[in-house]
Amino acid sequence: MLASNTRRNAKLLVSALIMLTIASCEKKTPQPAAPAATPYNLVLPTQLPQAVILPTNNPMTVEGVELGRKLFYEVKLSSNNTMSCGSCHQQSKAFTDGRVKAIGVDGIAHQRNAMSLVNLLWEPNLNWDGAATSLETQARVPLENPIEMHQRLTDGVSKLQQTSLYPPLFAAAFGSSTITEDNVLKALAQFERTLISSNSRYEKSLVPGGPALTLDEQKGKILFFNHPGESGNSNARGGSCDHCHSGNNYLFTSTNFTTPGGTTQYFNNGLALSADLGRFGVTRVAADRGKFRVPTLRNIALTAPYMHDGRFQTLEEVVDHYNEHIDINTADPILLVSNPTINGSLGLIKLTATEKRQLVAFLRTLTDSTFIKDPRFSNPF
């Protein structure tokens, strides 16, 4: 018994070694005979957190991503064949639509502003209220929502099945030309995961020899990252922006990456409570009233209007809000910390008009002009 076990183990060991050899061979020369889709080589920019979690049931493939791109721009996924995901998420506007509130196929406005689609790999929760917890489940909502694309996904699948274009693409990506709702959602998610931006002018300025920021932008950067009184320096002036829009990990969101895959954090940004109570609608926890997910500031100059309801048209208005108009009873405590008053200081945070201008100048350096022109993300039709 013992002897046979040993022999069995030895056999397993040998087979393991053989398989290791095979595995390493496979890496160098992909087997042309294999009908399976080609793994997509996802490259994570080194400055962004590396601890992302990819769903094991939807591995990214070249064919899946390319199919997802087509589906993203496919108007057949809307009830009257007029809108695609790309209608409200336009690449030139960092995948937003320039509207105060998104408008669906029937001309009805959504209660919220269309969010930028960027670096979604680093977003464990999606939407302004974090209601969706994966890209695969998120996409169904805008597809089927009566005030968005207004078409049951099963109807979209039927339309796609009748085309000559899609069945072979699904076969190449998922091994079957019979289109399923799941595979539509999986392909869309795969494409969305490729929407990575890491080449803003701010990032380029940090590379030795890169283009330097102007003096105003540099001063704005300090105001962006600083809290008033930072590091015990009572003269340090700051806008506390980094508190929620973390620039240390280059995501400019508040996803906390000290846990595997990250944890989304929600904040009250001092807007007076309105009918849209944000996170509260998901959790029903009283403390979540008026809290929202923190949108990225990457490409923020391209994604006007601002806030969950698009109420502010310009970055200047947004900075004015945080500096002068927050509701002190509901705002996150960090927004209650003031700078010492100096000549021309305004409001609660008490930045001067010059400081506010510098802050906005820095925000404009977060634009990634290569991202909005990348042909891999553009409309293929």
Place this chain on the structure above:
Amino acid sequence: MKFLKYTTLFLSLLTLSAAVTSCDDDDSPSLGAIDMEFENVAGSTAIQLNSTTPYTTAAGDQFTITTLRYYISNIKLKRADGTEFVQPDSYYLIDQGIESSRKFSIPNVPIGDYSGITFTVGVDSVRNVSGAQTGALSPGDMFWTWNSGYIYTKLEGRSPQSSNLNGGIIFHIGGFKSPNNTIRTVSPAMNNNMIQVREGRTPEVHFKADVLKMFTGPNTIRFAASNNIMGGPDAVKVANNQAAGMFTLDHIHGN
């Protein structure tokens, strides 16, 4: 089919590693583990973020908490004979907002009896300045940008006594440079308890972290005067309070 193959591979590798481990058994001690749990309290009350019922400091200031986080690092376990087990690379961020962060396991602890435990509240100076960080040290909002390193303890909330700052209280305790170094190492009293690490038996060491102790002890902190601390001399005062009695060993399960 592919799946089956990989299962075989996995099993074989498992066998291989088991064989290697058993080879080592002769000359190295057997290993166990310790579970650590931190319960955040204000006196005798369990902390609840955004609670509408305020806590009261020893000096009588009332406050509520929206954010509470602190680093625990460089954990050392001491044997009765004075020798120590030092957990390598141990950095943990306890976050009141993330339940799973309040419990963690120390693996590969040599079997034995431990009569003392020491840990750092914060992050050692080396890790404050060294390169790309991962895990609990991943850059985020527990980090200052200007070469000041990590925020070791962050407590934010509101206090009616803090009226001069619109009611906010912000305590960011950090800084590793003299004279405002706030790294503190504590050895909570064991009260004659032993942490007994055995094969197949993992003791759970349960600590309490009392936030009221941040504001009392060697230095009394009143929110009317101190409500926006971001490192510096005032942070040192809070760090000294923390070192003096914020962390206590409550009990040990599973001995």
